[in-house]
Amino acid sequence: MAVHGDDERCRLAVRAQPGAKRGGLLGMWQERVRVAVAAPPVDGKANVALERYFAELCELALRDVRVVAGQTHRDKTIALAAPRAVVLAALAEAWPE
Numbered sequence: 001m002a003v004h005g006d007d008e009r010c011r012l013a014v015r016a017q018p019g020a021k022r023g024g025l026l027g028m029w030q031e032r033v034r035v036a037v038a039a040p041p042v043d044g045k046a047n048v049a050l051e052r053y054f055a056e057l058c059e060l061a062l063r064d065v066r067v068v069a070g071q072t073h074r075d076k077t078i079a080l081a082a083p084r085a086v087v088l089a090a091l092a093e094a095w096p097e
Contacts, residue, residue, distance in 0.1 A: 002033045003091070005084040011068070012054070012078045012087060018046035023053060025094050032075060033091065047071055050078065058082050058090045 002013040015029040020036035027034050039049035047067045055065045060082055070076035080087055 002028070002031055003084055003087050005080075005087070007083045007085075009079065009081050010084040010087050012080060014050065014076045014078055016041075016046055016050060016074050016076055018049075018074075023049070025091070025096055027096055044071065047076070050076065054078055054080060057094055058087055 004011050004013075013032040015032040015034045017026065017034060017036040018039060018041040020038055023037045024035070025033065026036055035050060035053065037046050037049035037053060039045040050067060051062060051065045054060070055062045058065070058080060060080060064081035066079050067076050068079045
């Protein structure tokens with residue numbers, strides 16, 4: 001499962017696709033949520049775009065979302081200051097059909 005956590009905070013395993021024409025959830029890749037962002041993978045721009053995307057998706061302040069692992073790789077771990085249930089519900093609502 002890509003989301004690990006409890007009633008206060010969680011971590012999300014992500015596979016980033018930077019430089020995409022459109023951003024959004026793409027589905028799963030192995031045990032990670034695949035996410036496209038338009039920002040290029042230069043100077044941390046894609047990481048900031050991912051943080052903004054998940055802050056908006058989960059209705060969190062930007063300070064409550066951080067890329068905590070994989071800053072220079074496609075495979076990343078994102079920490080969210082939100083209950084696991086909230087993150088799962090947000091993902092389910094935005095999930096591609």
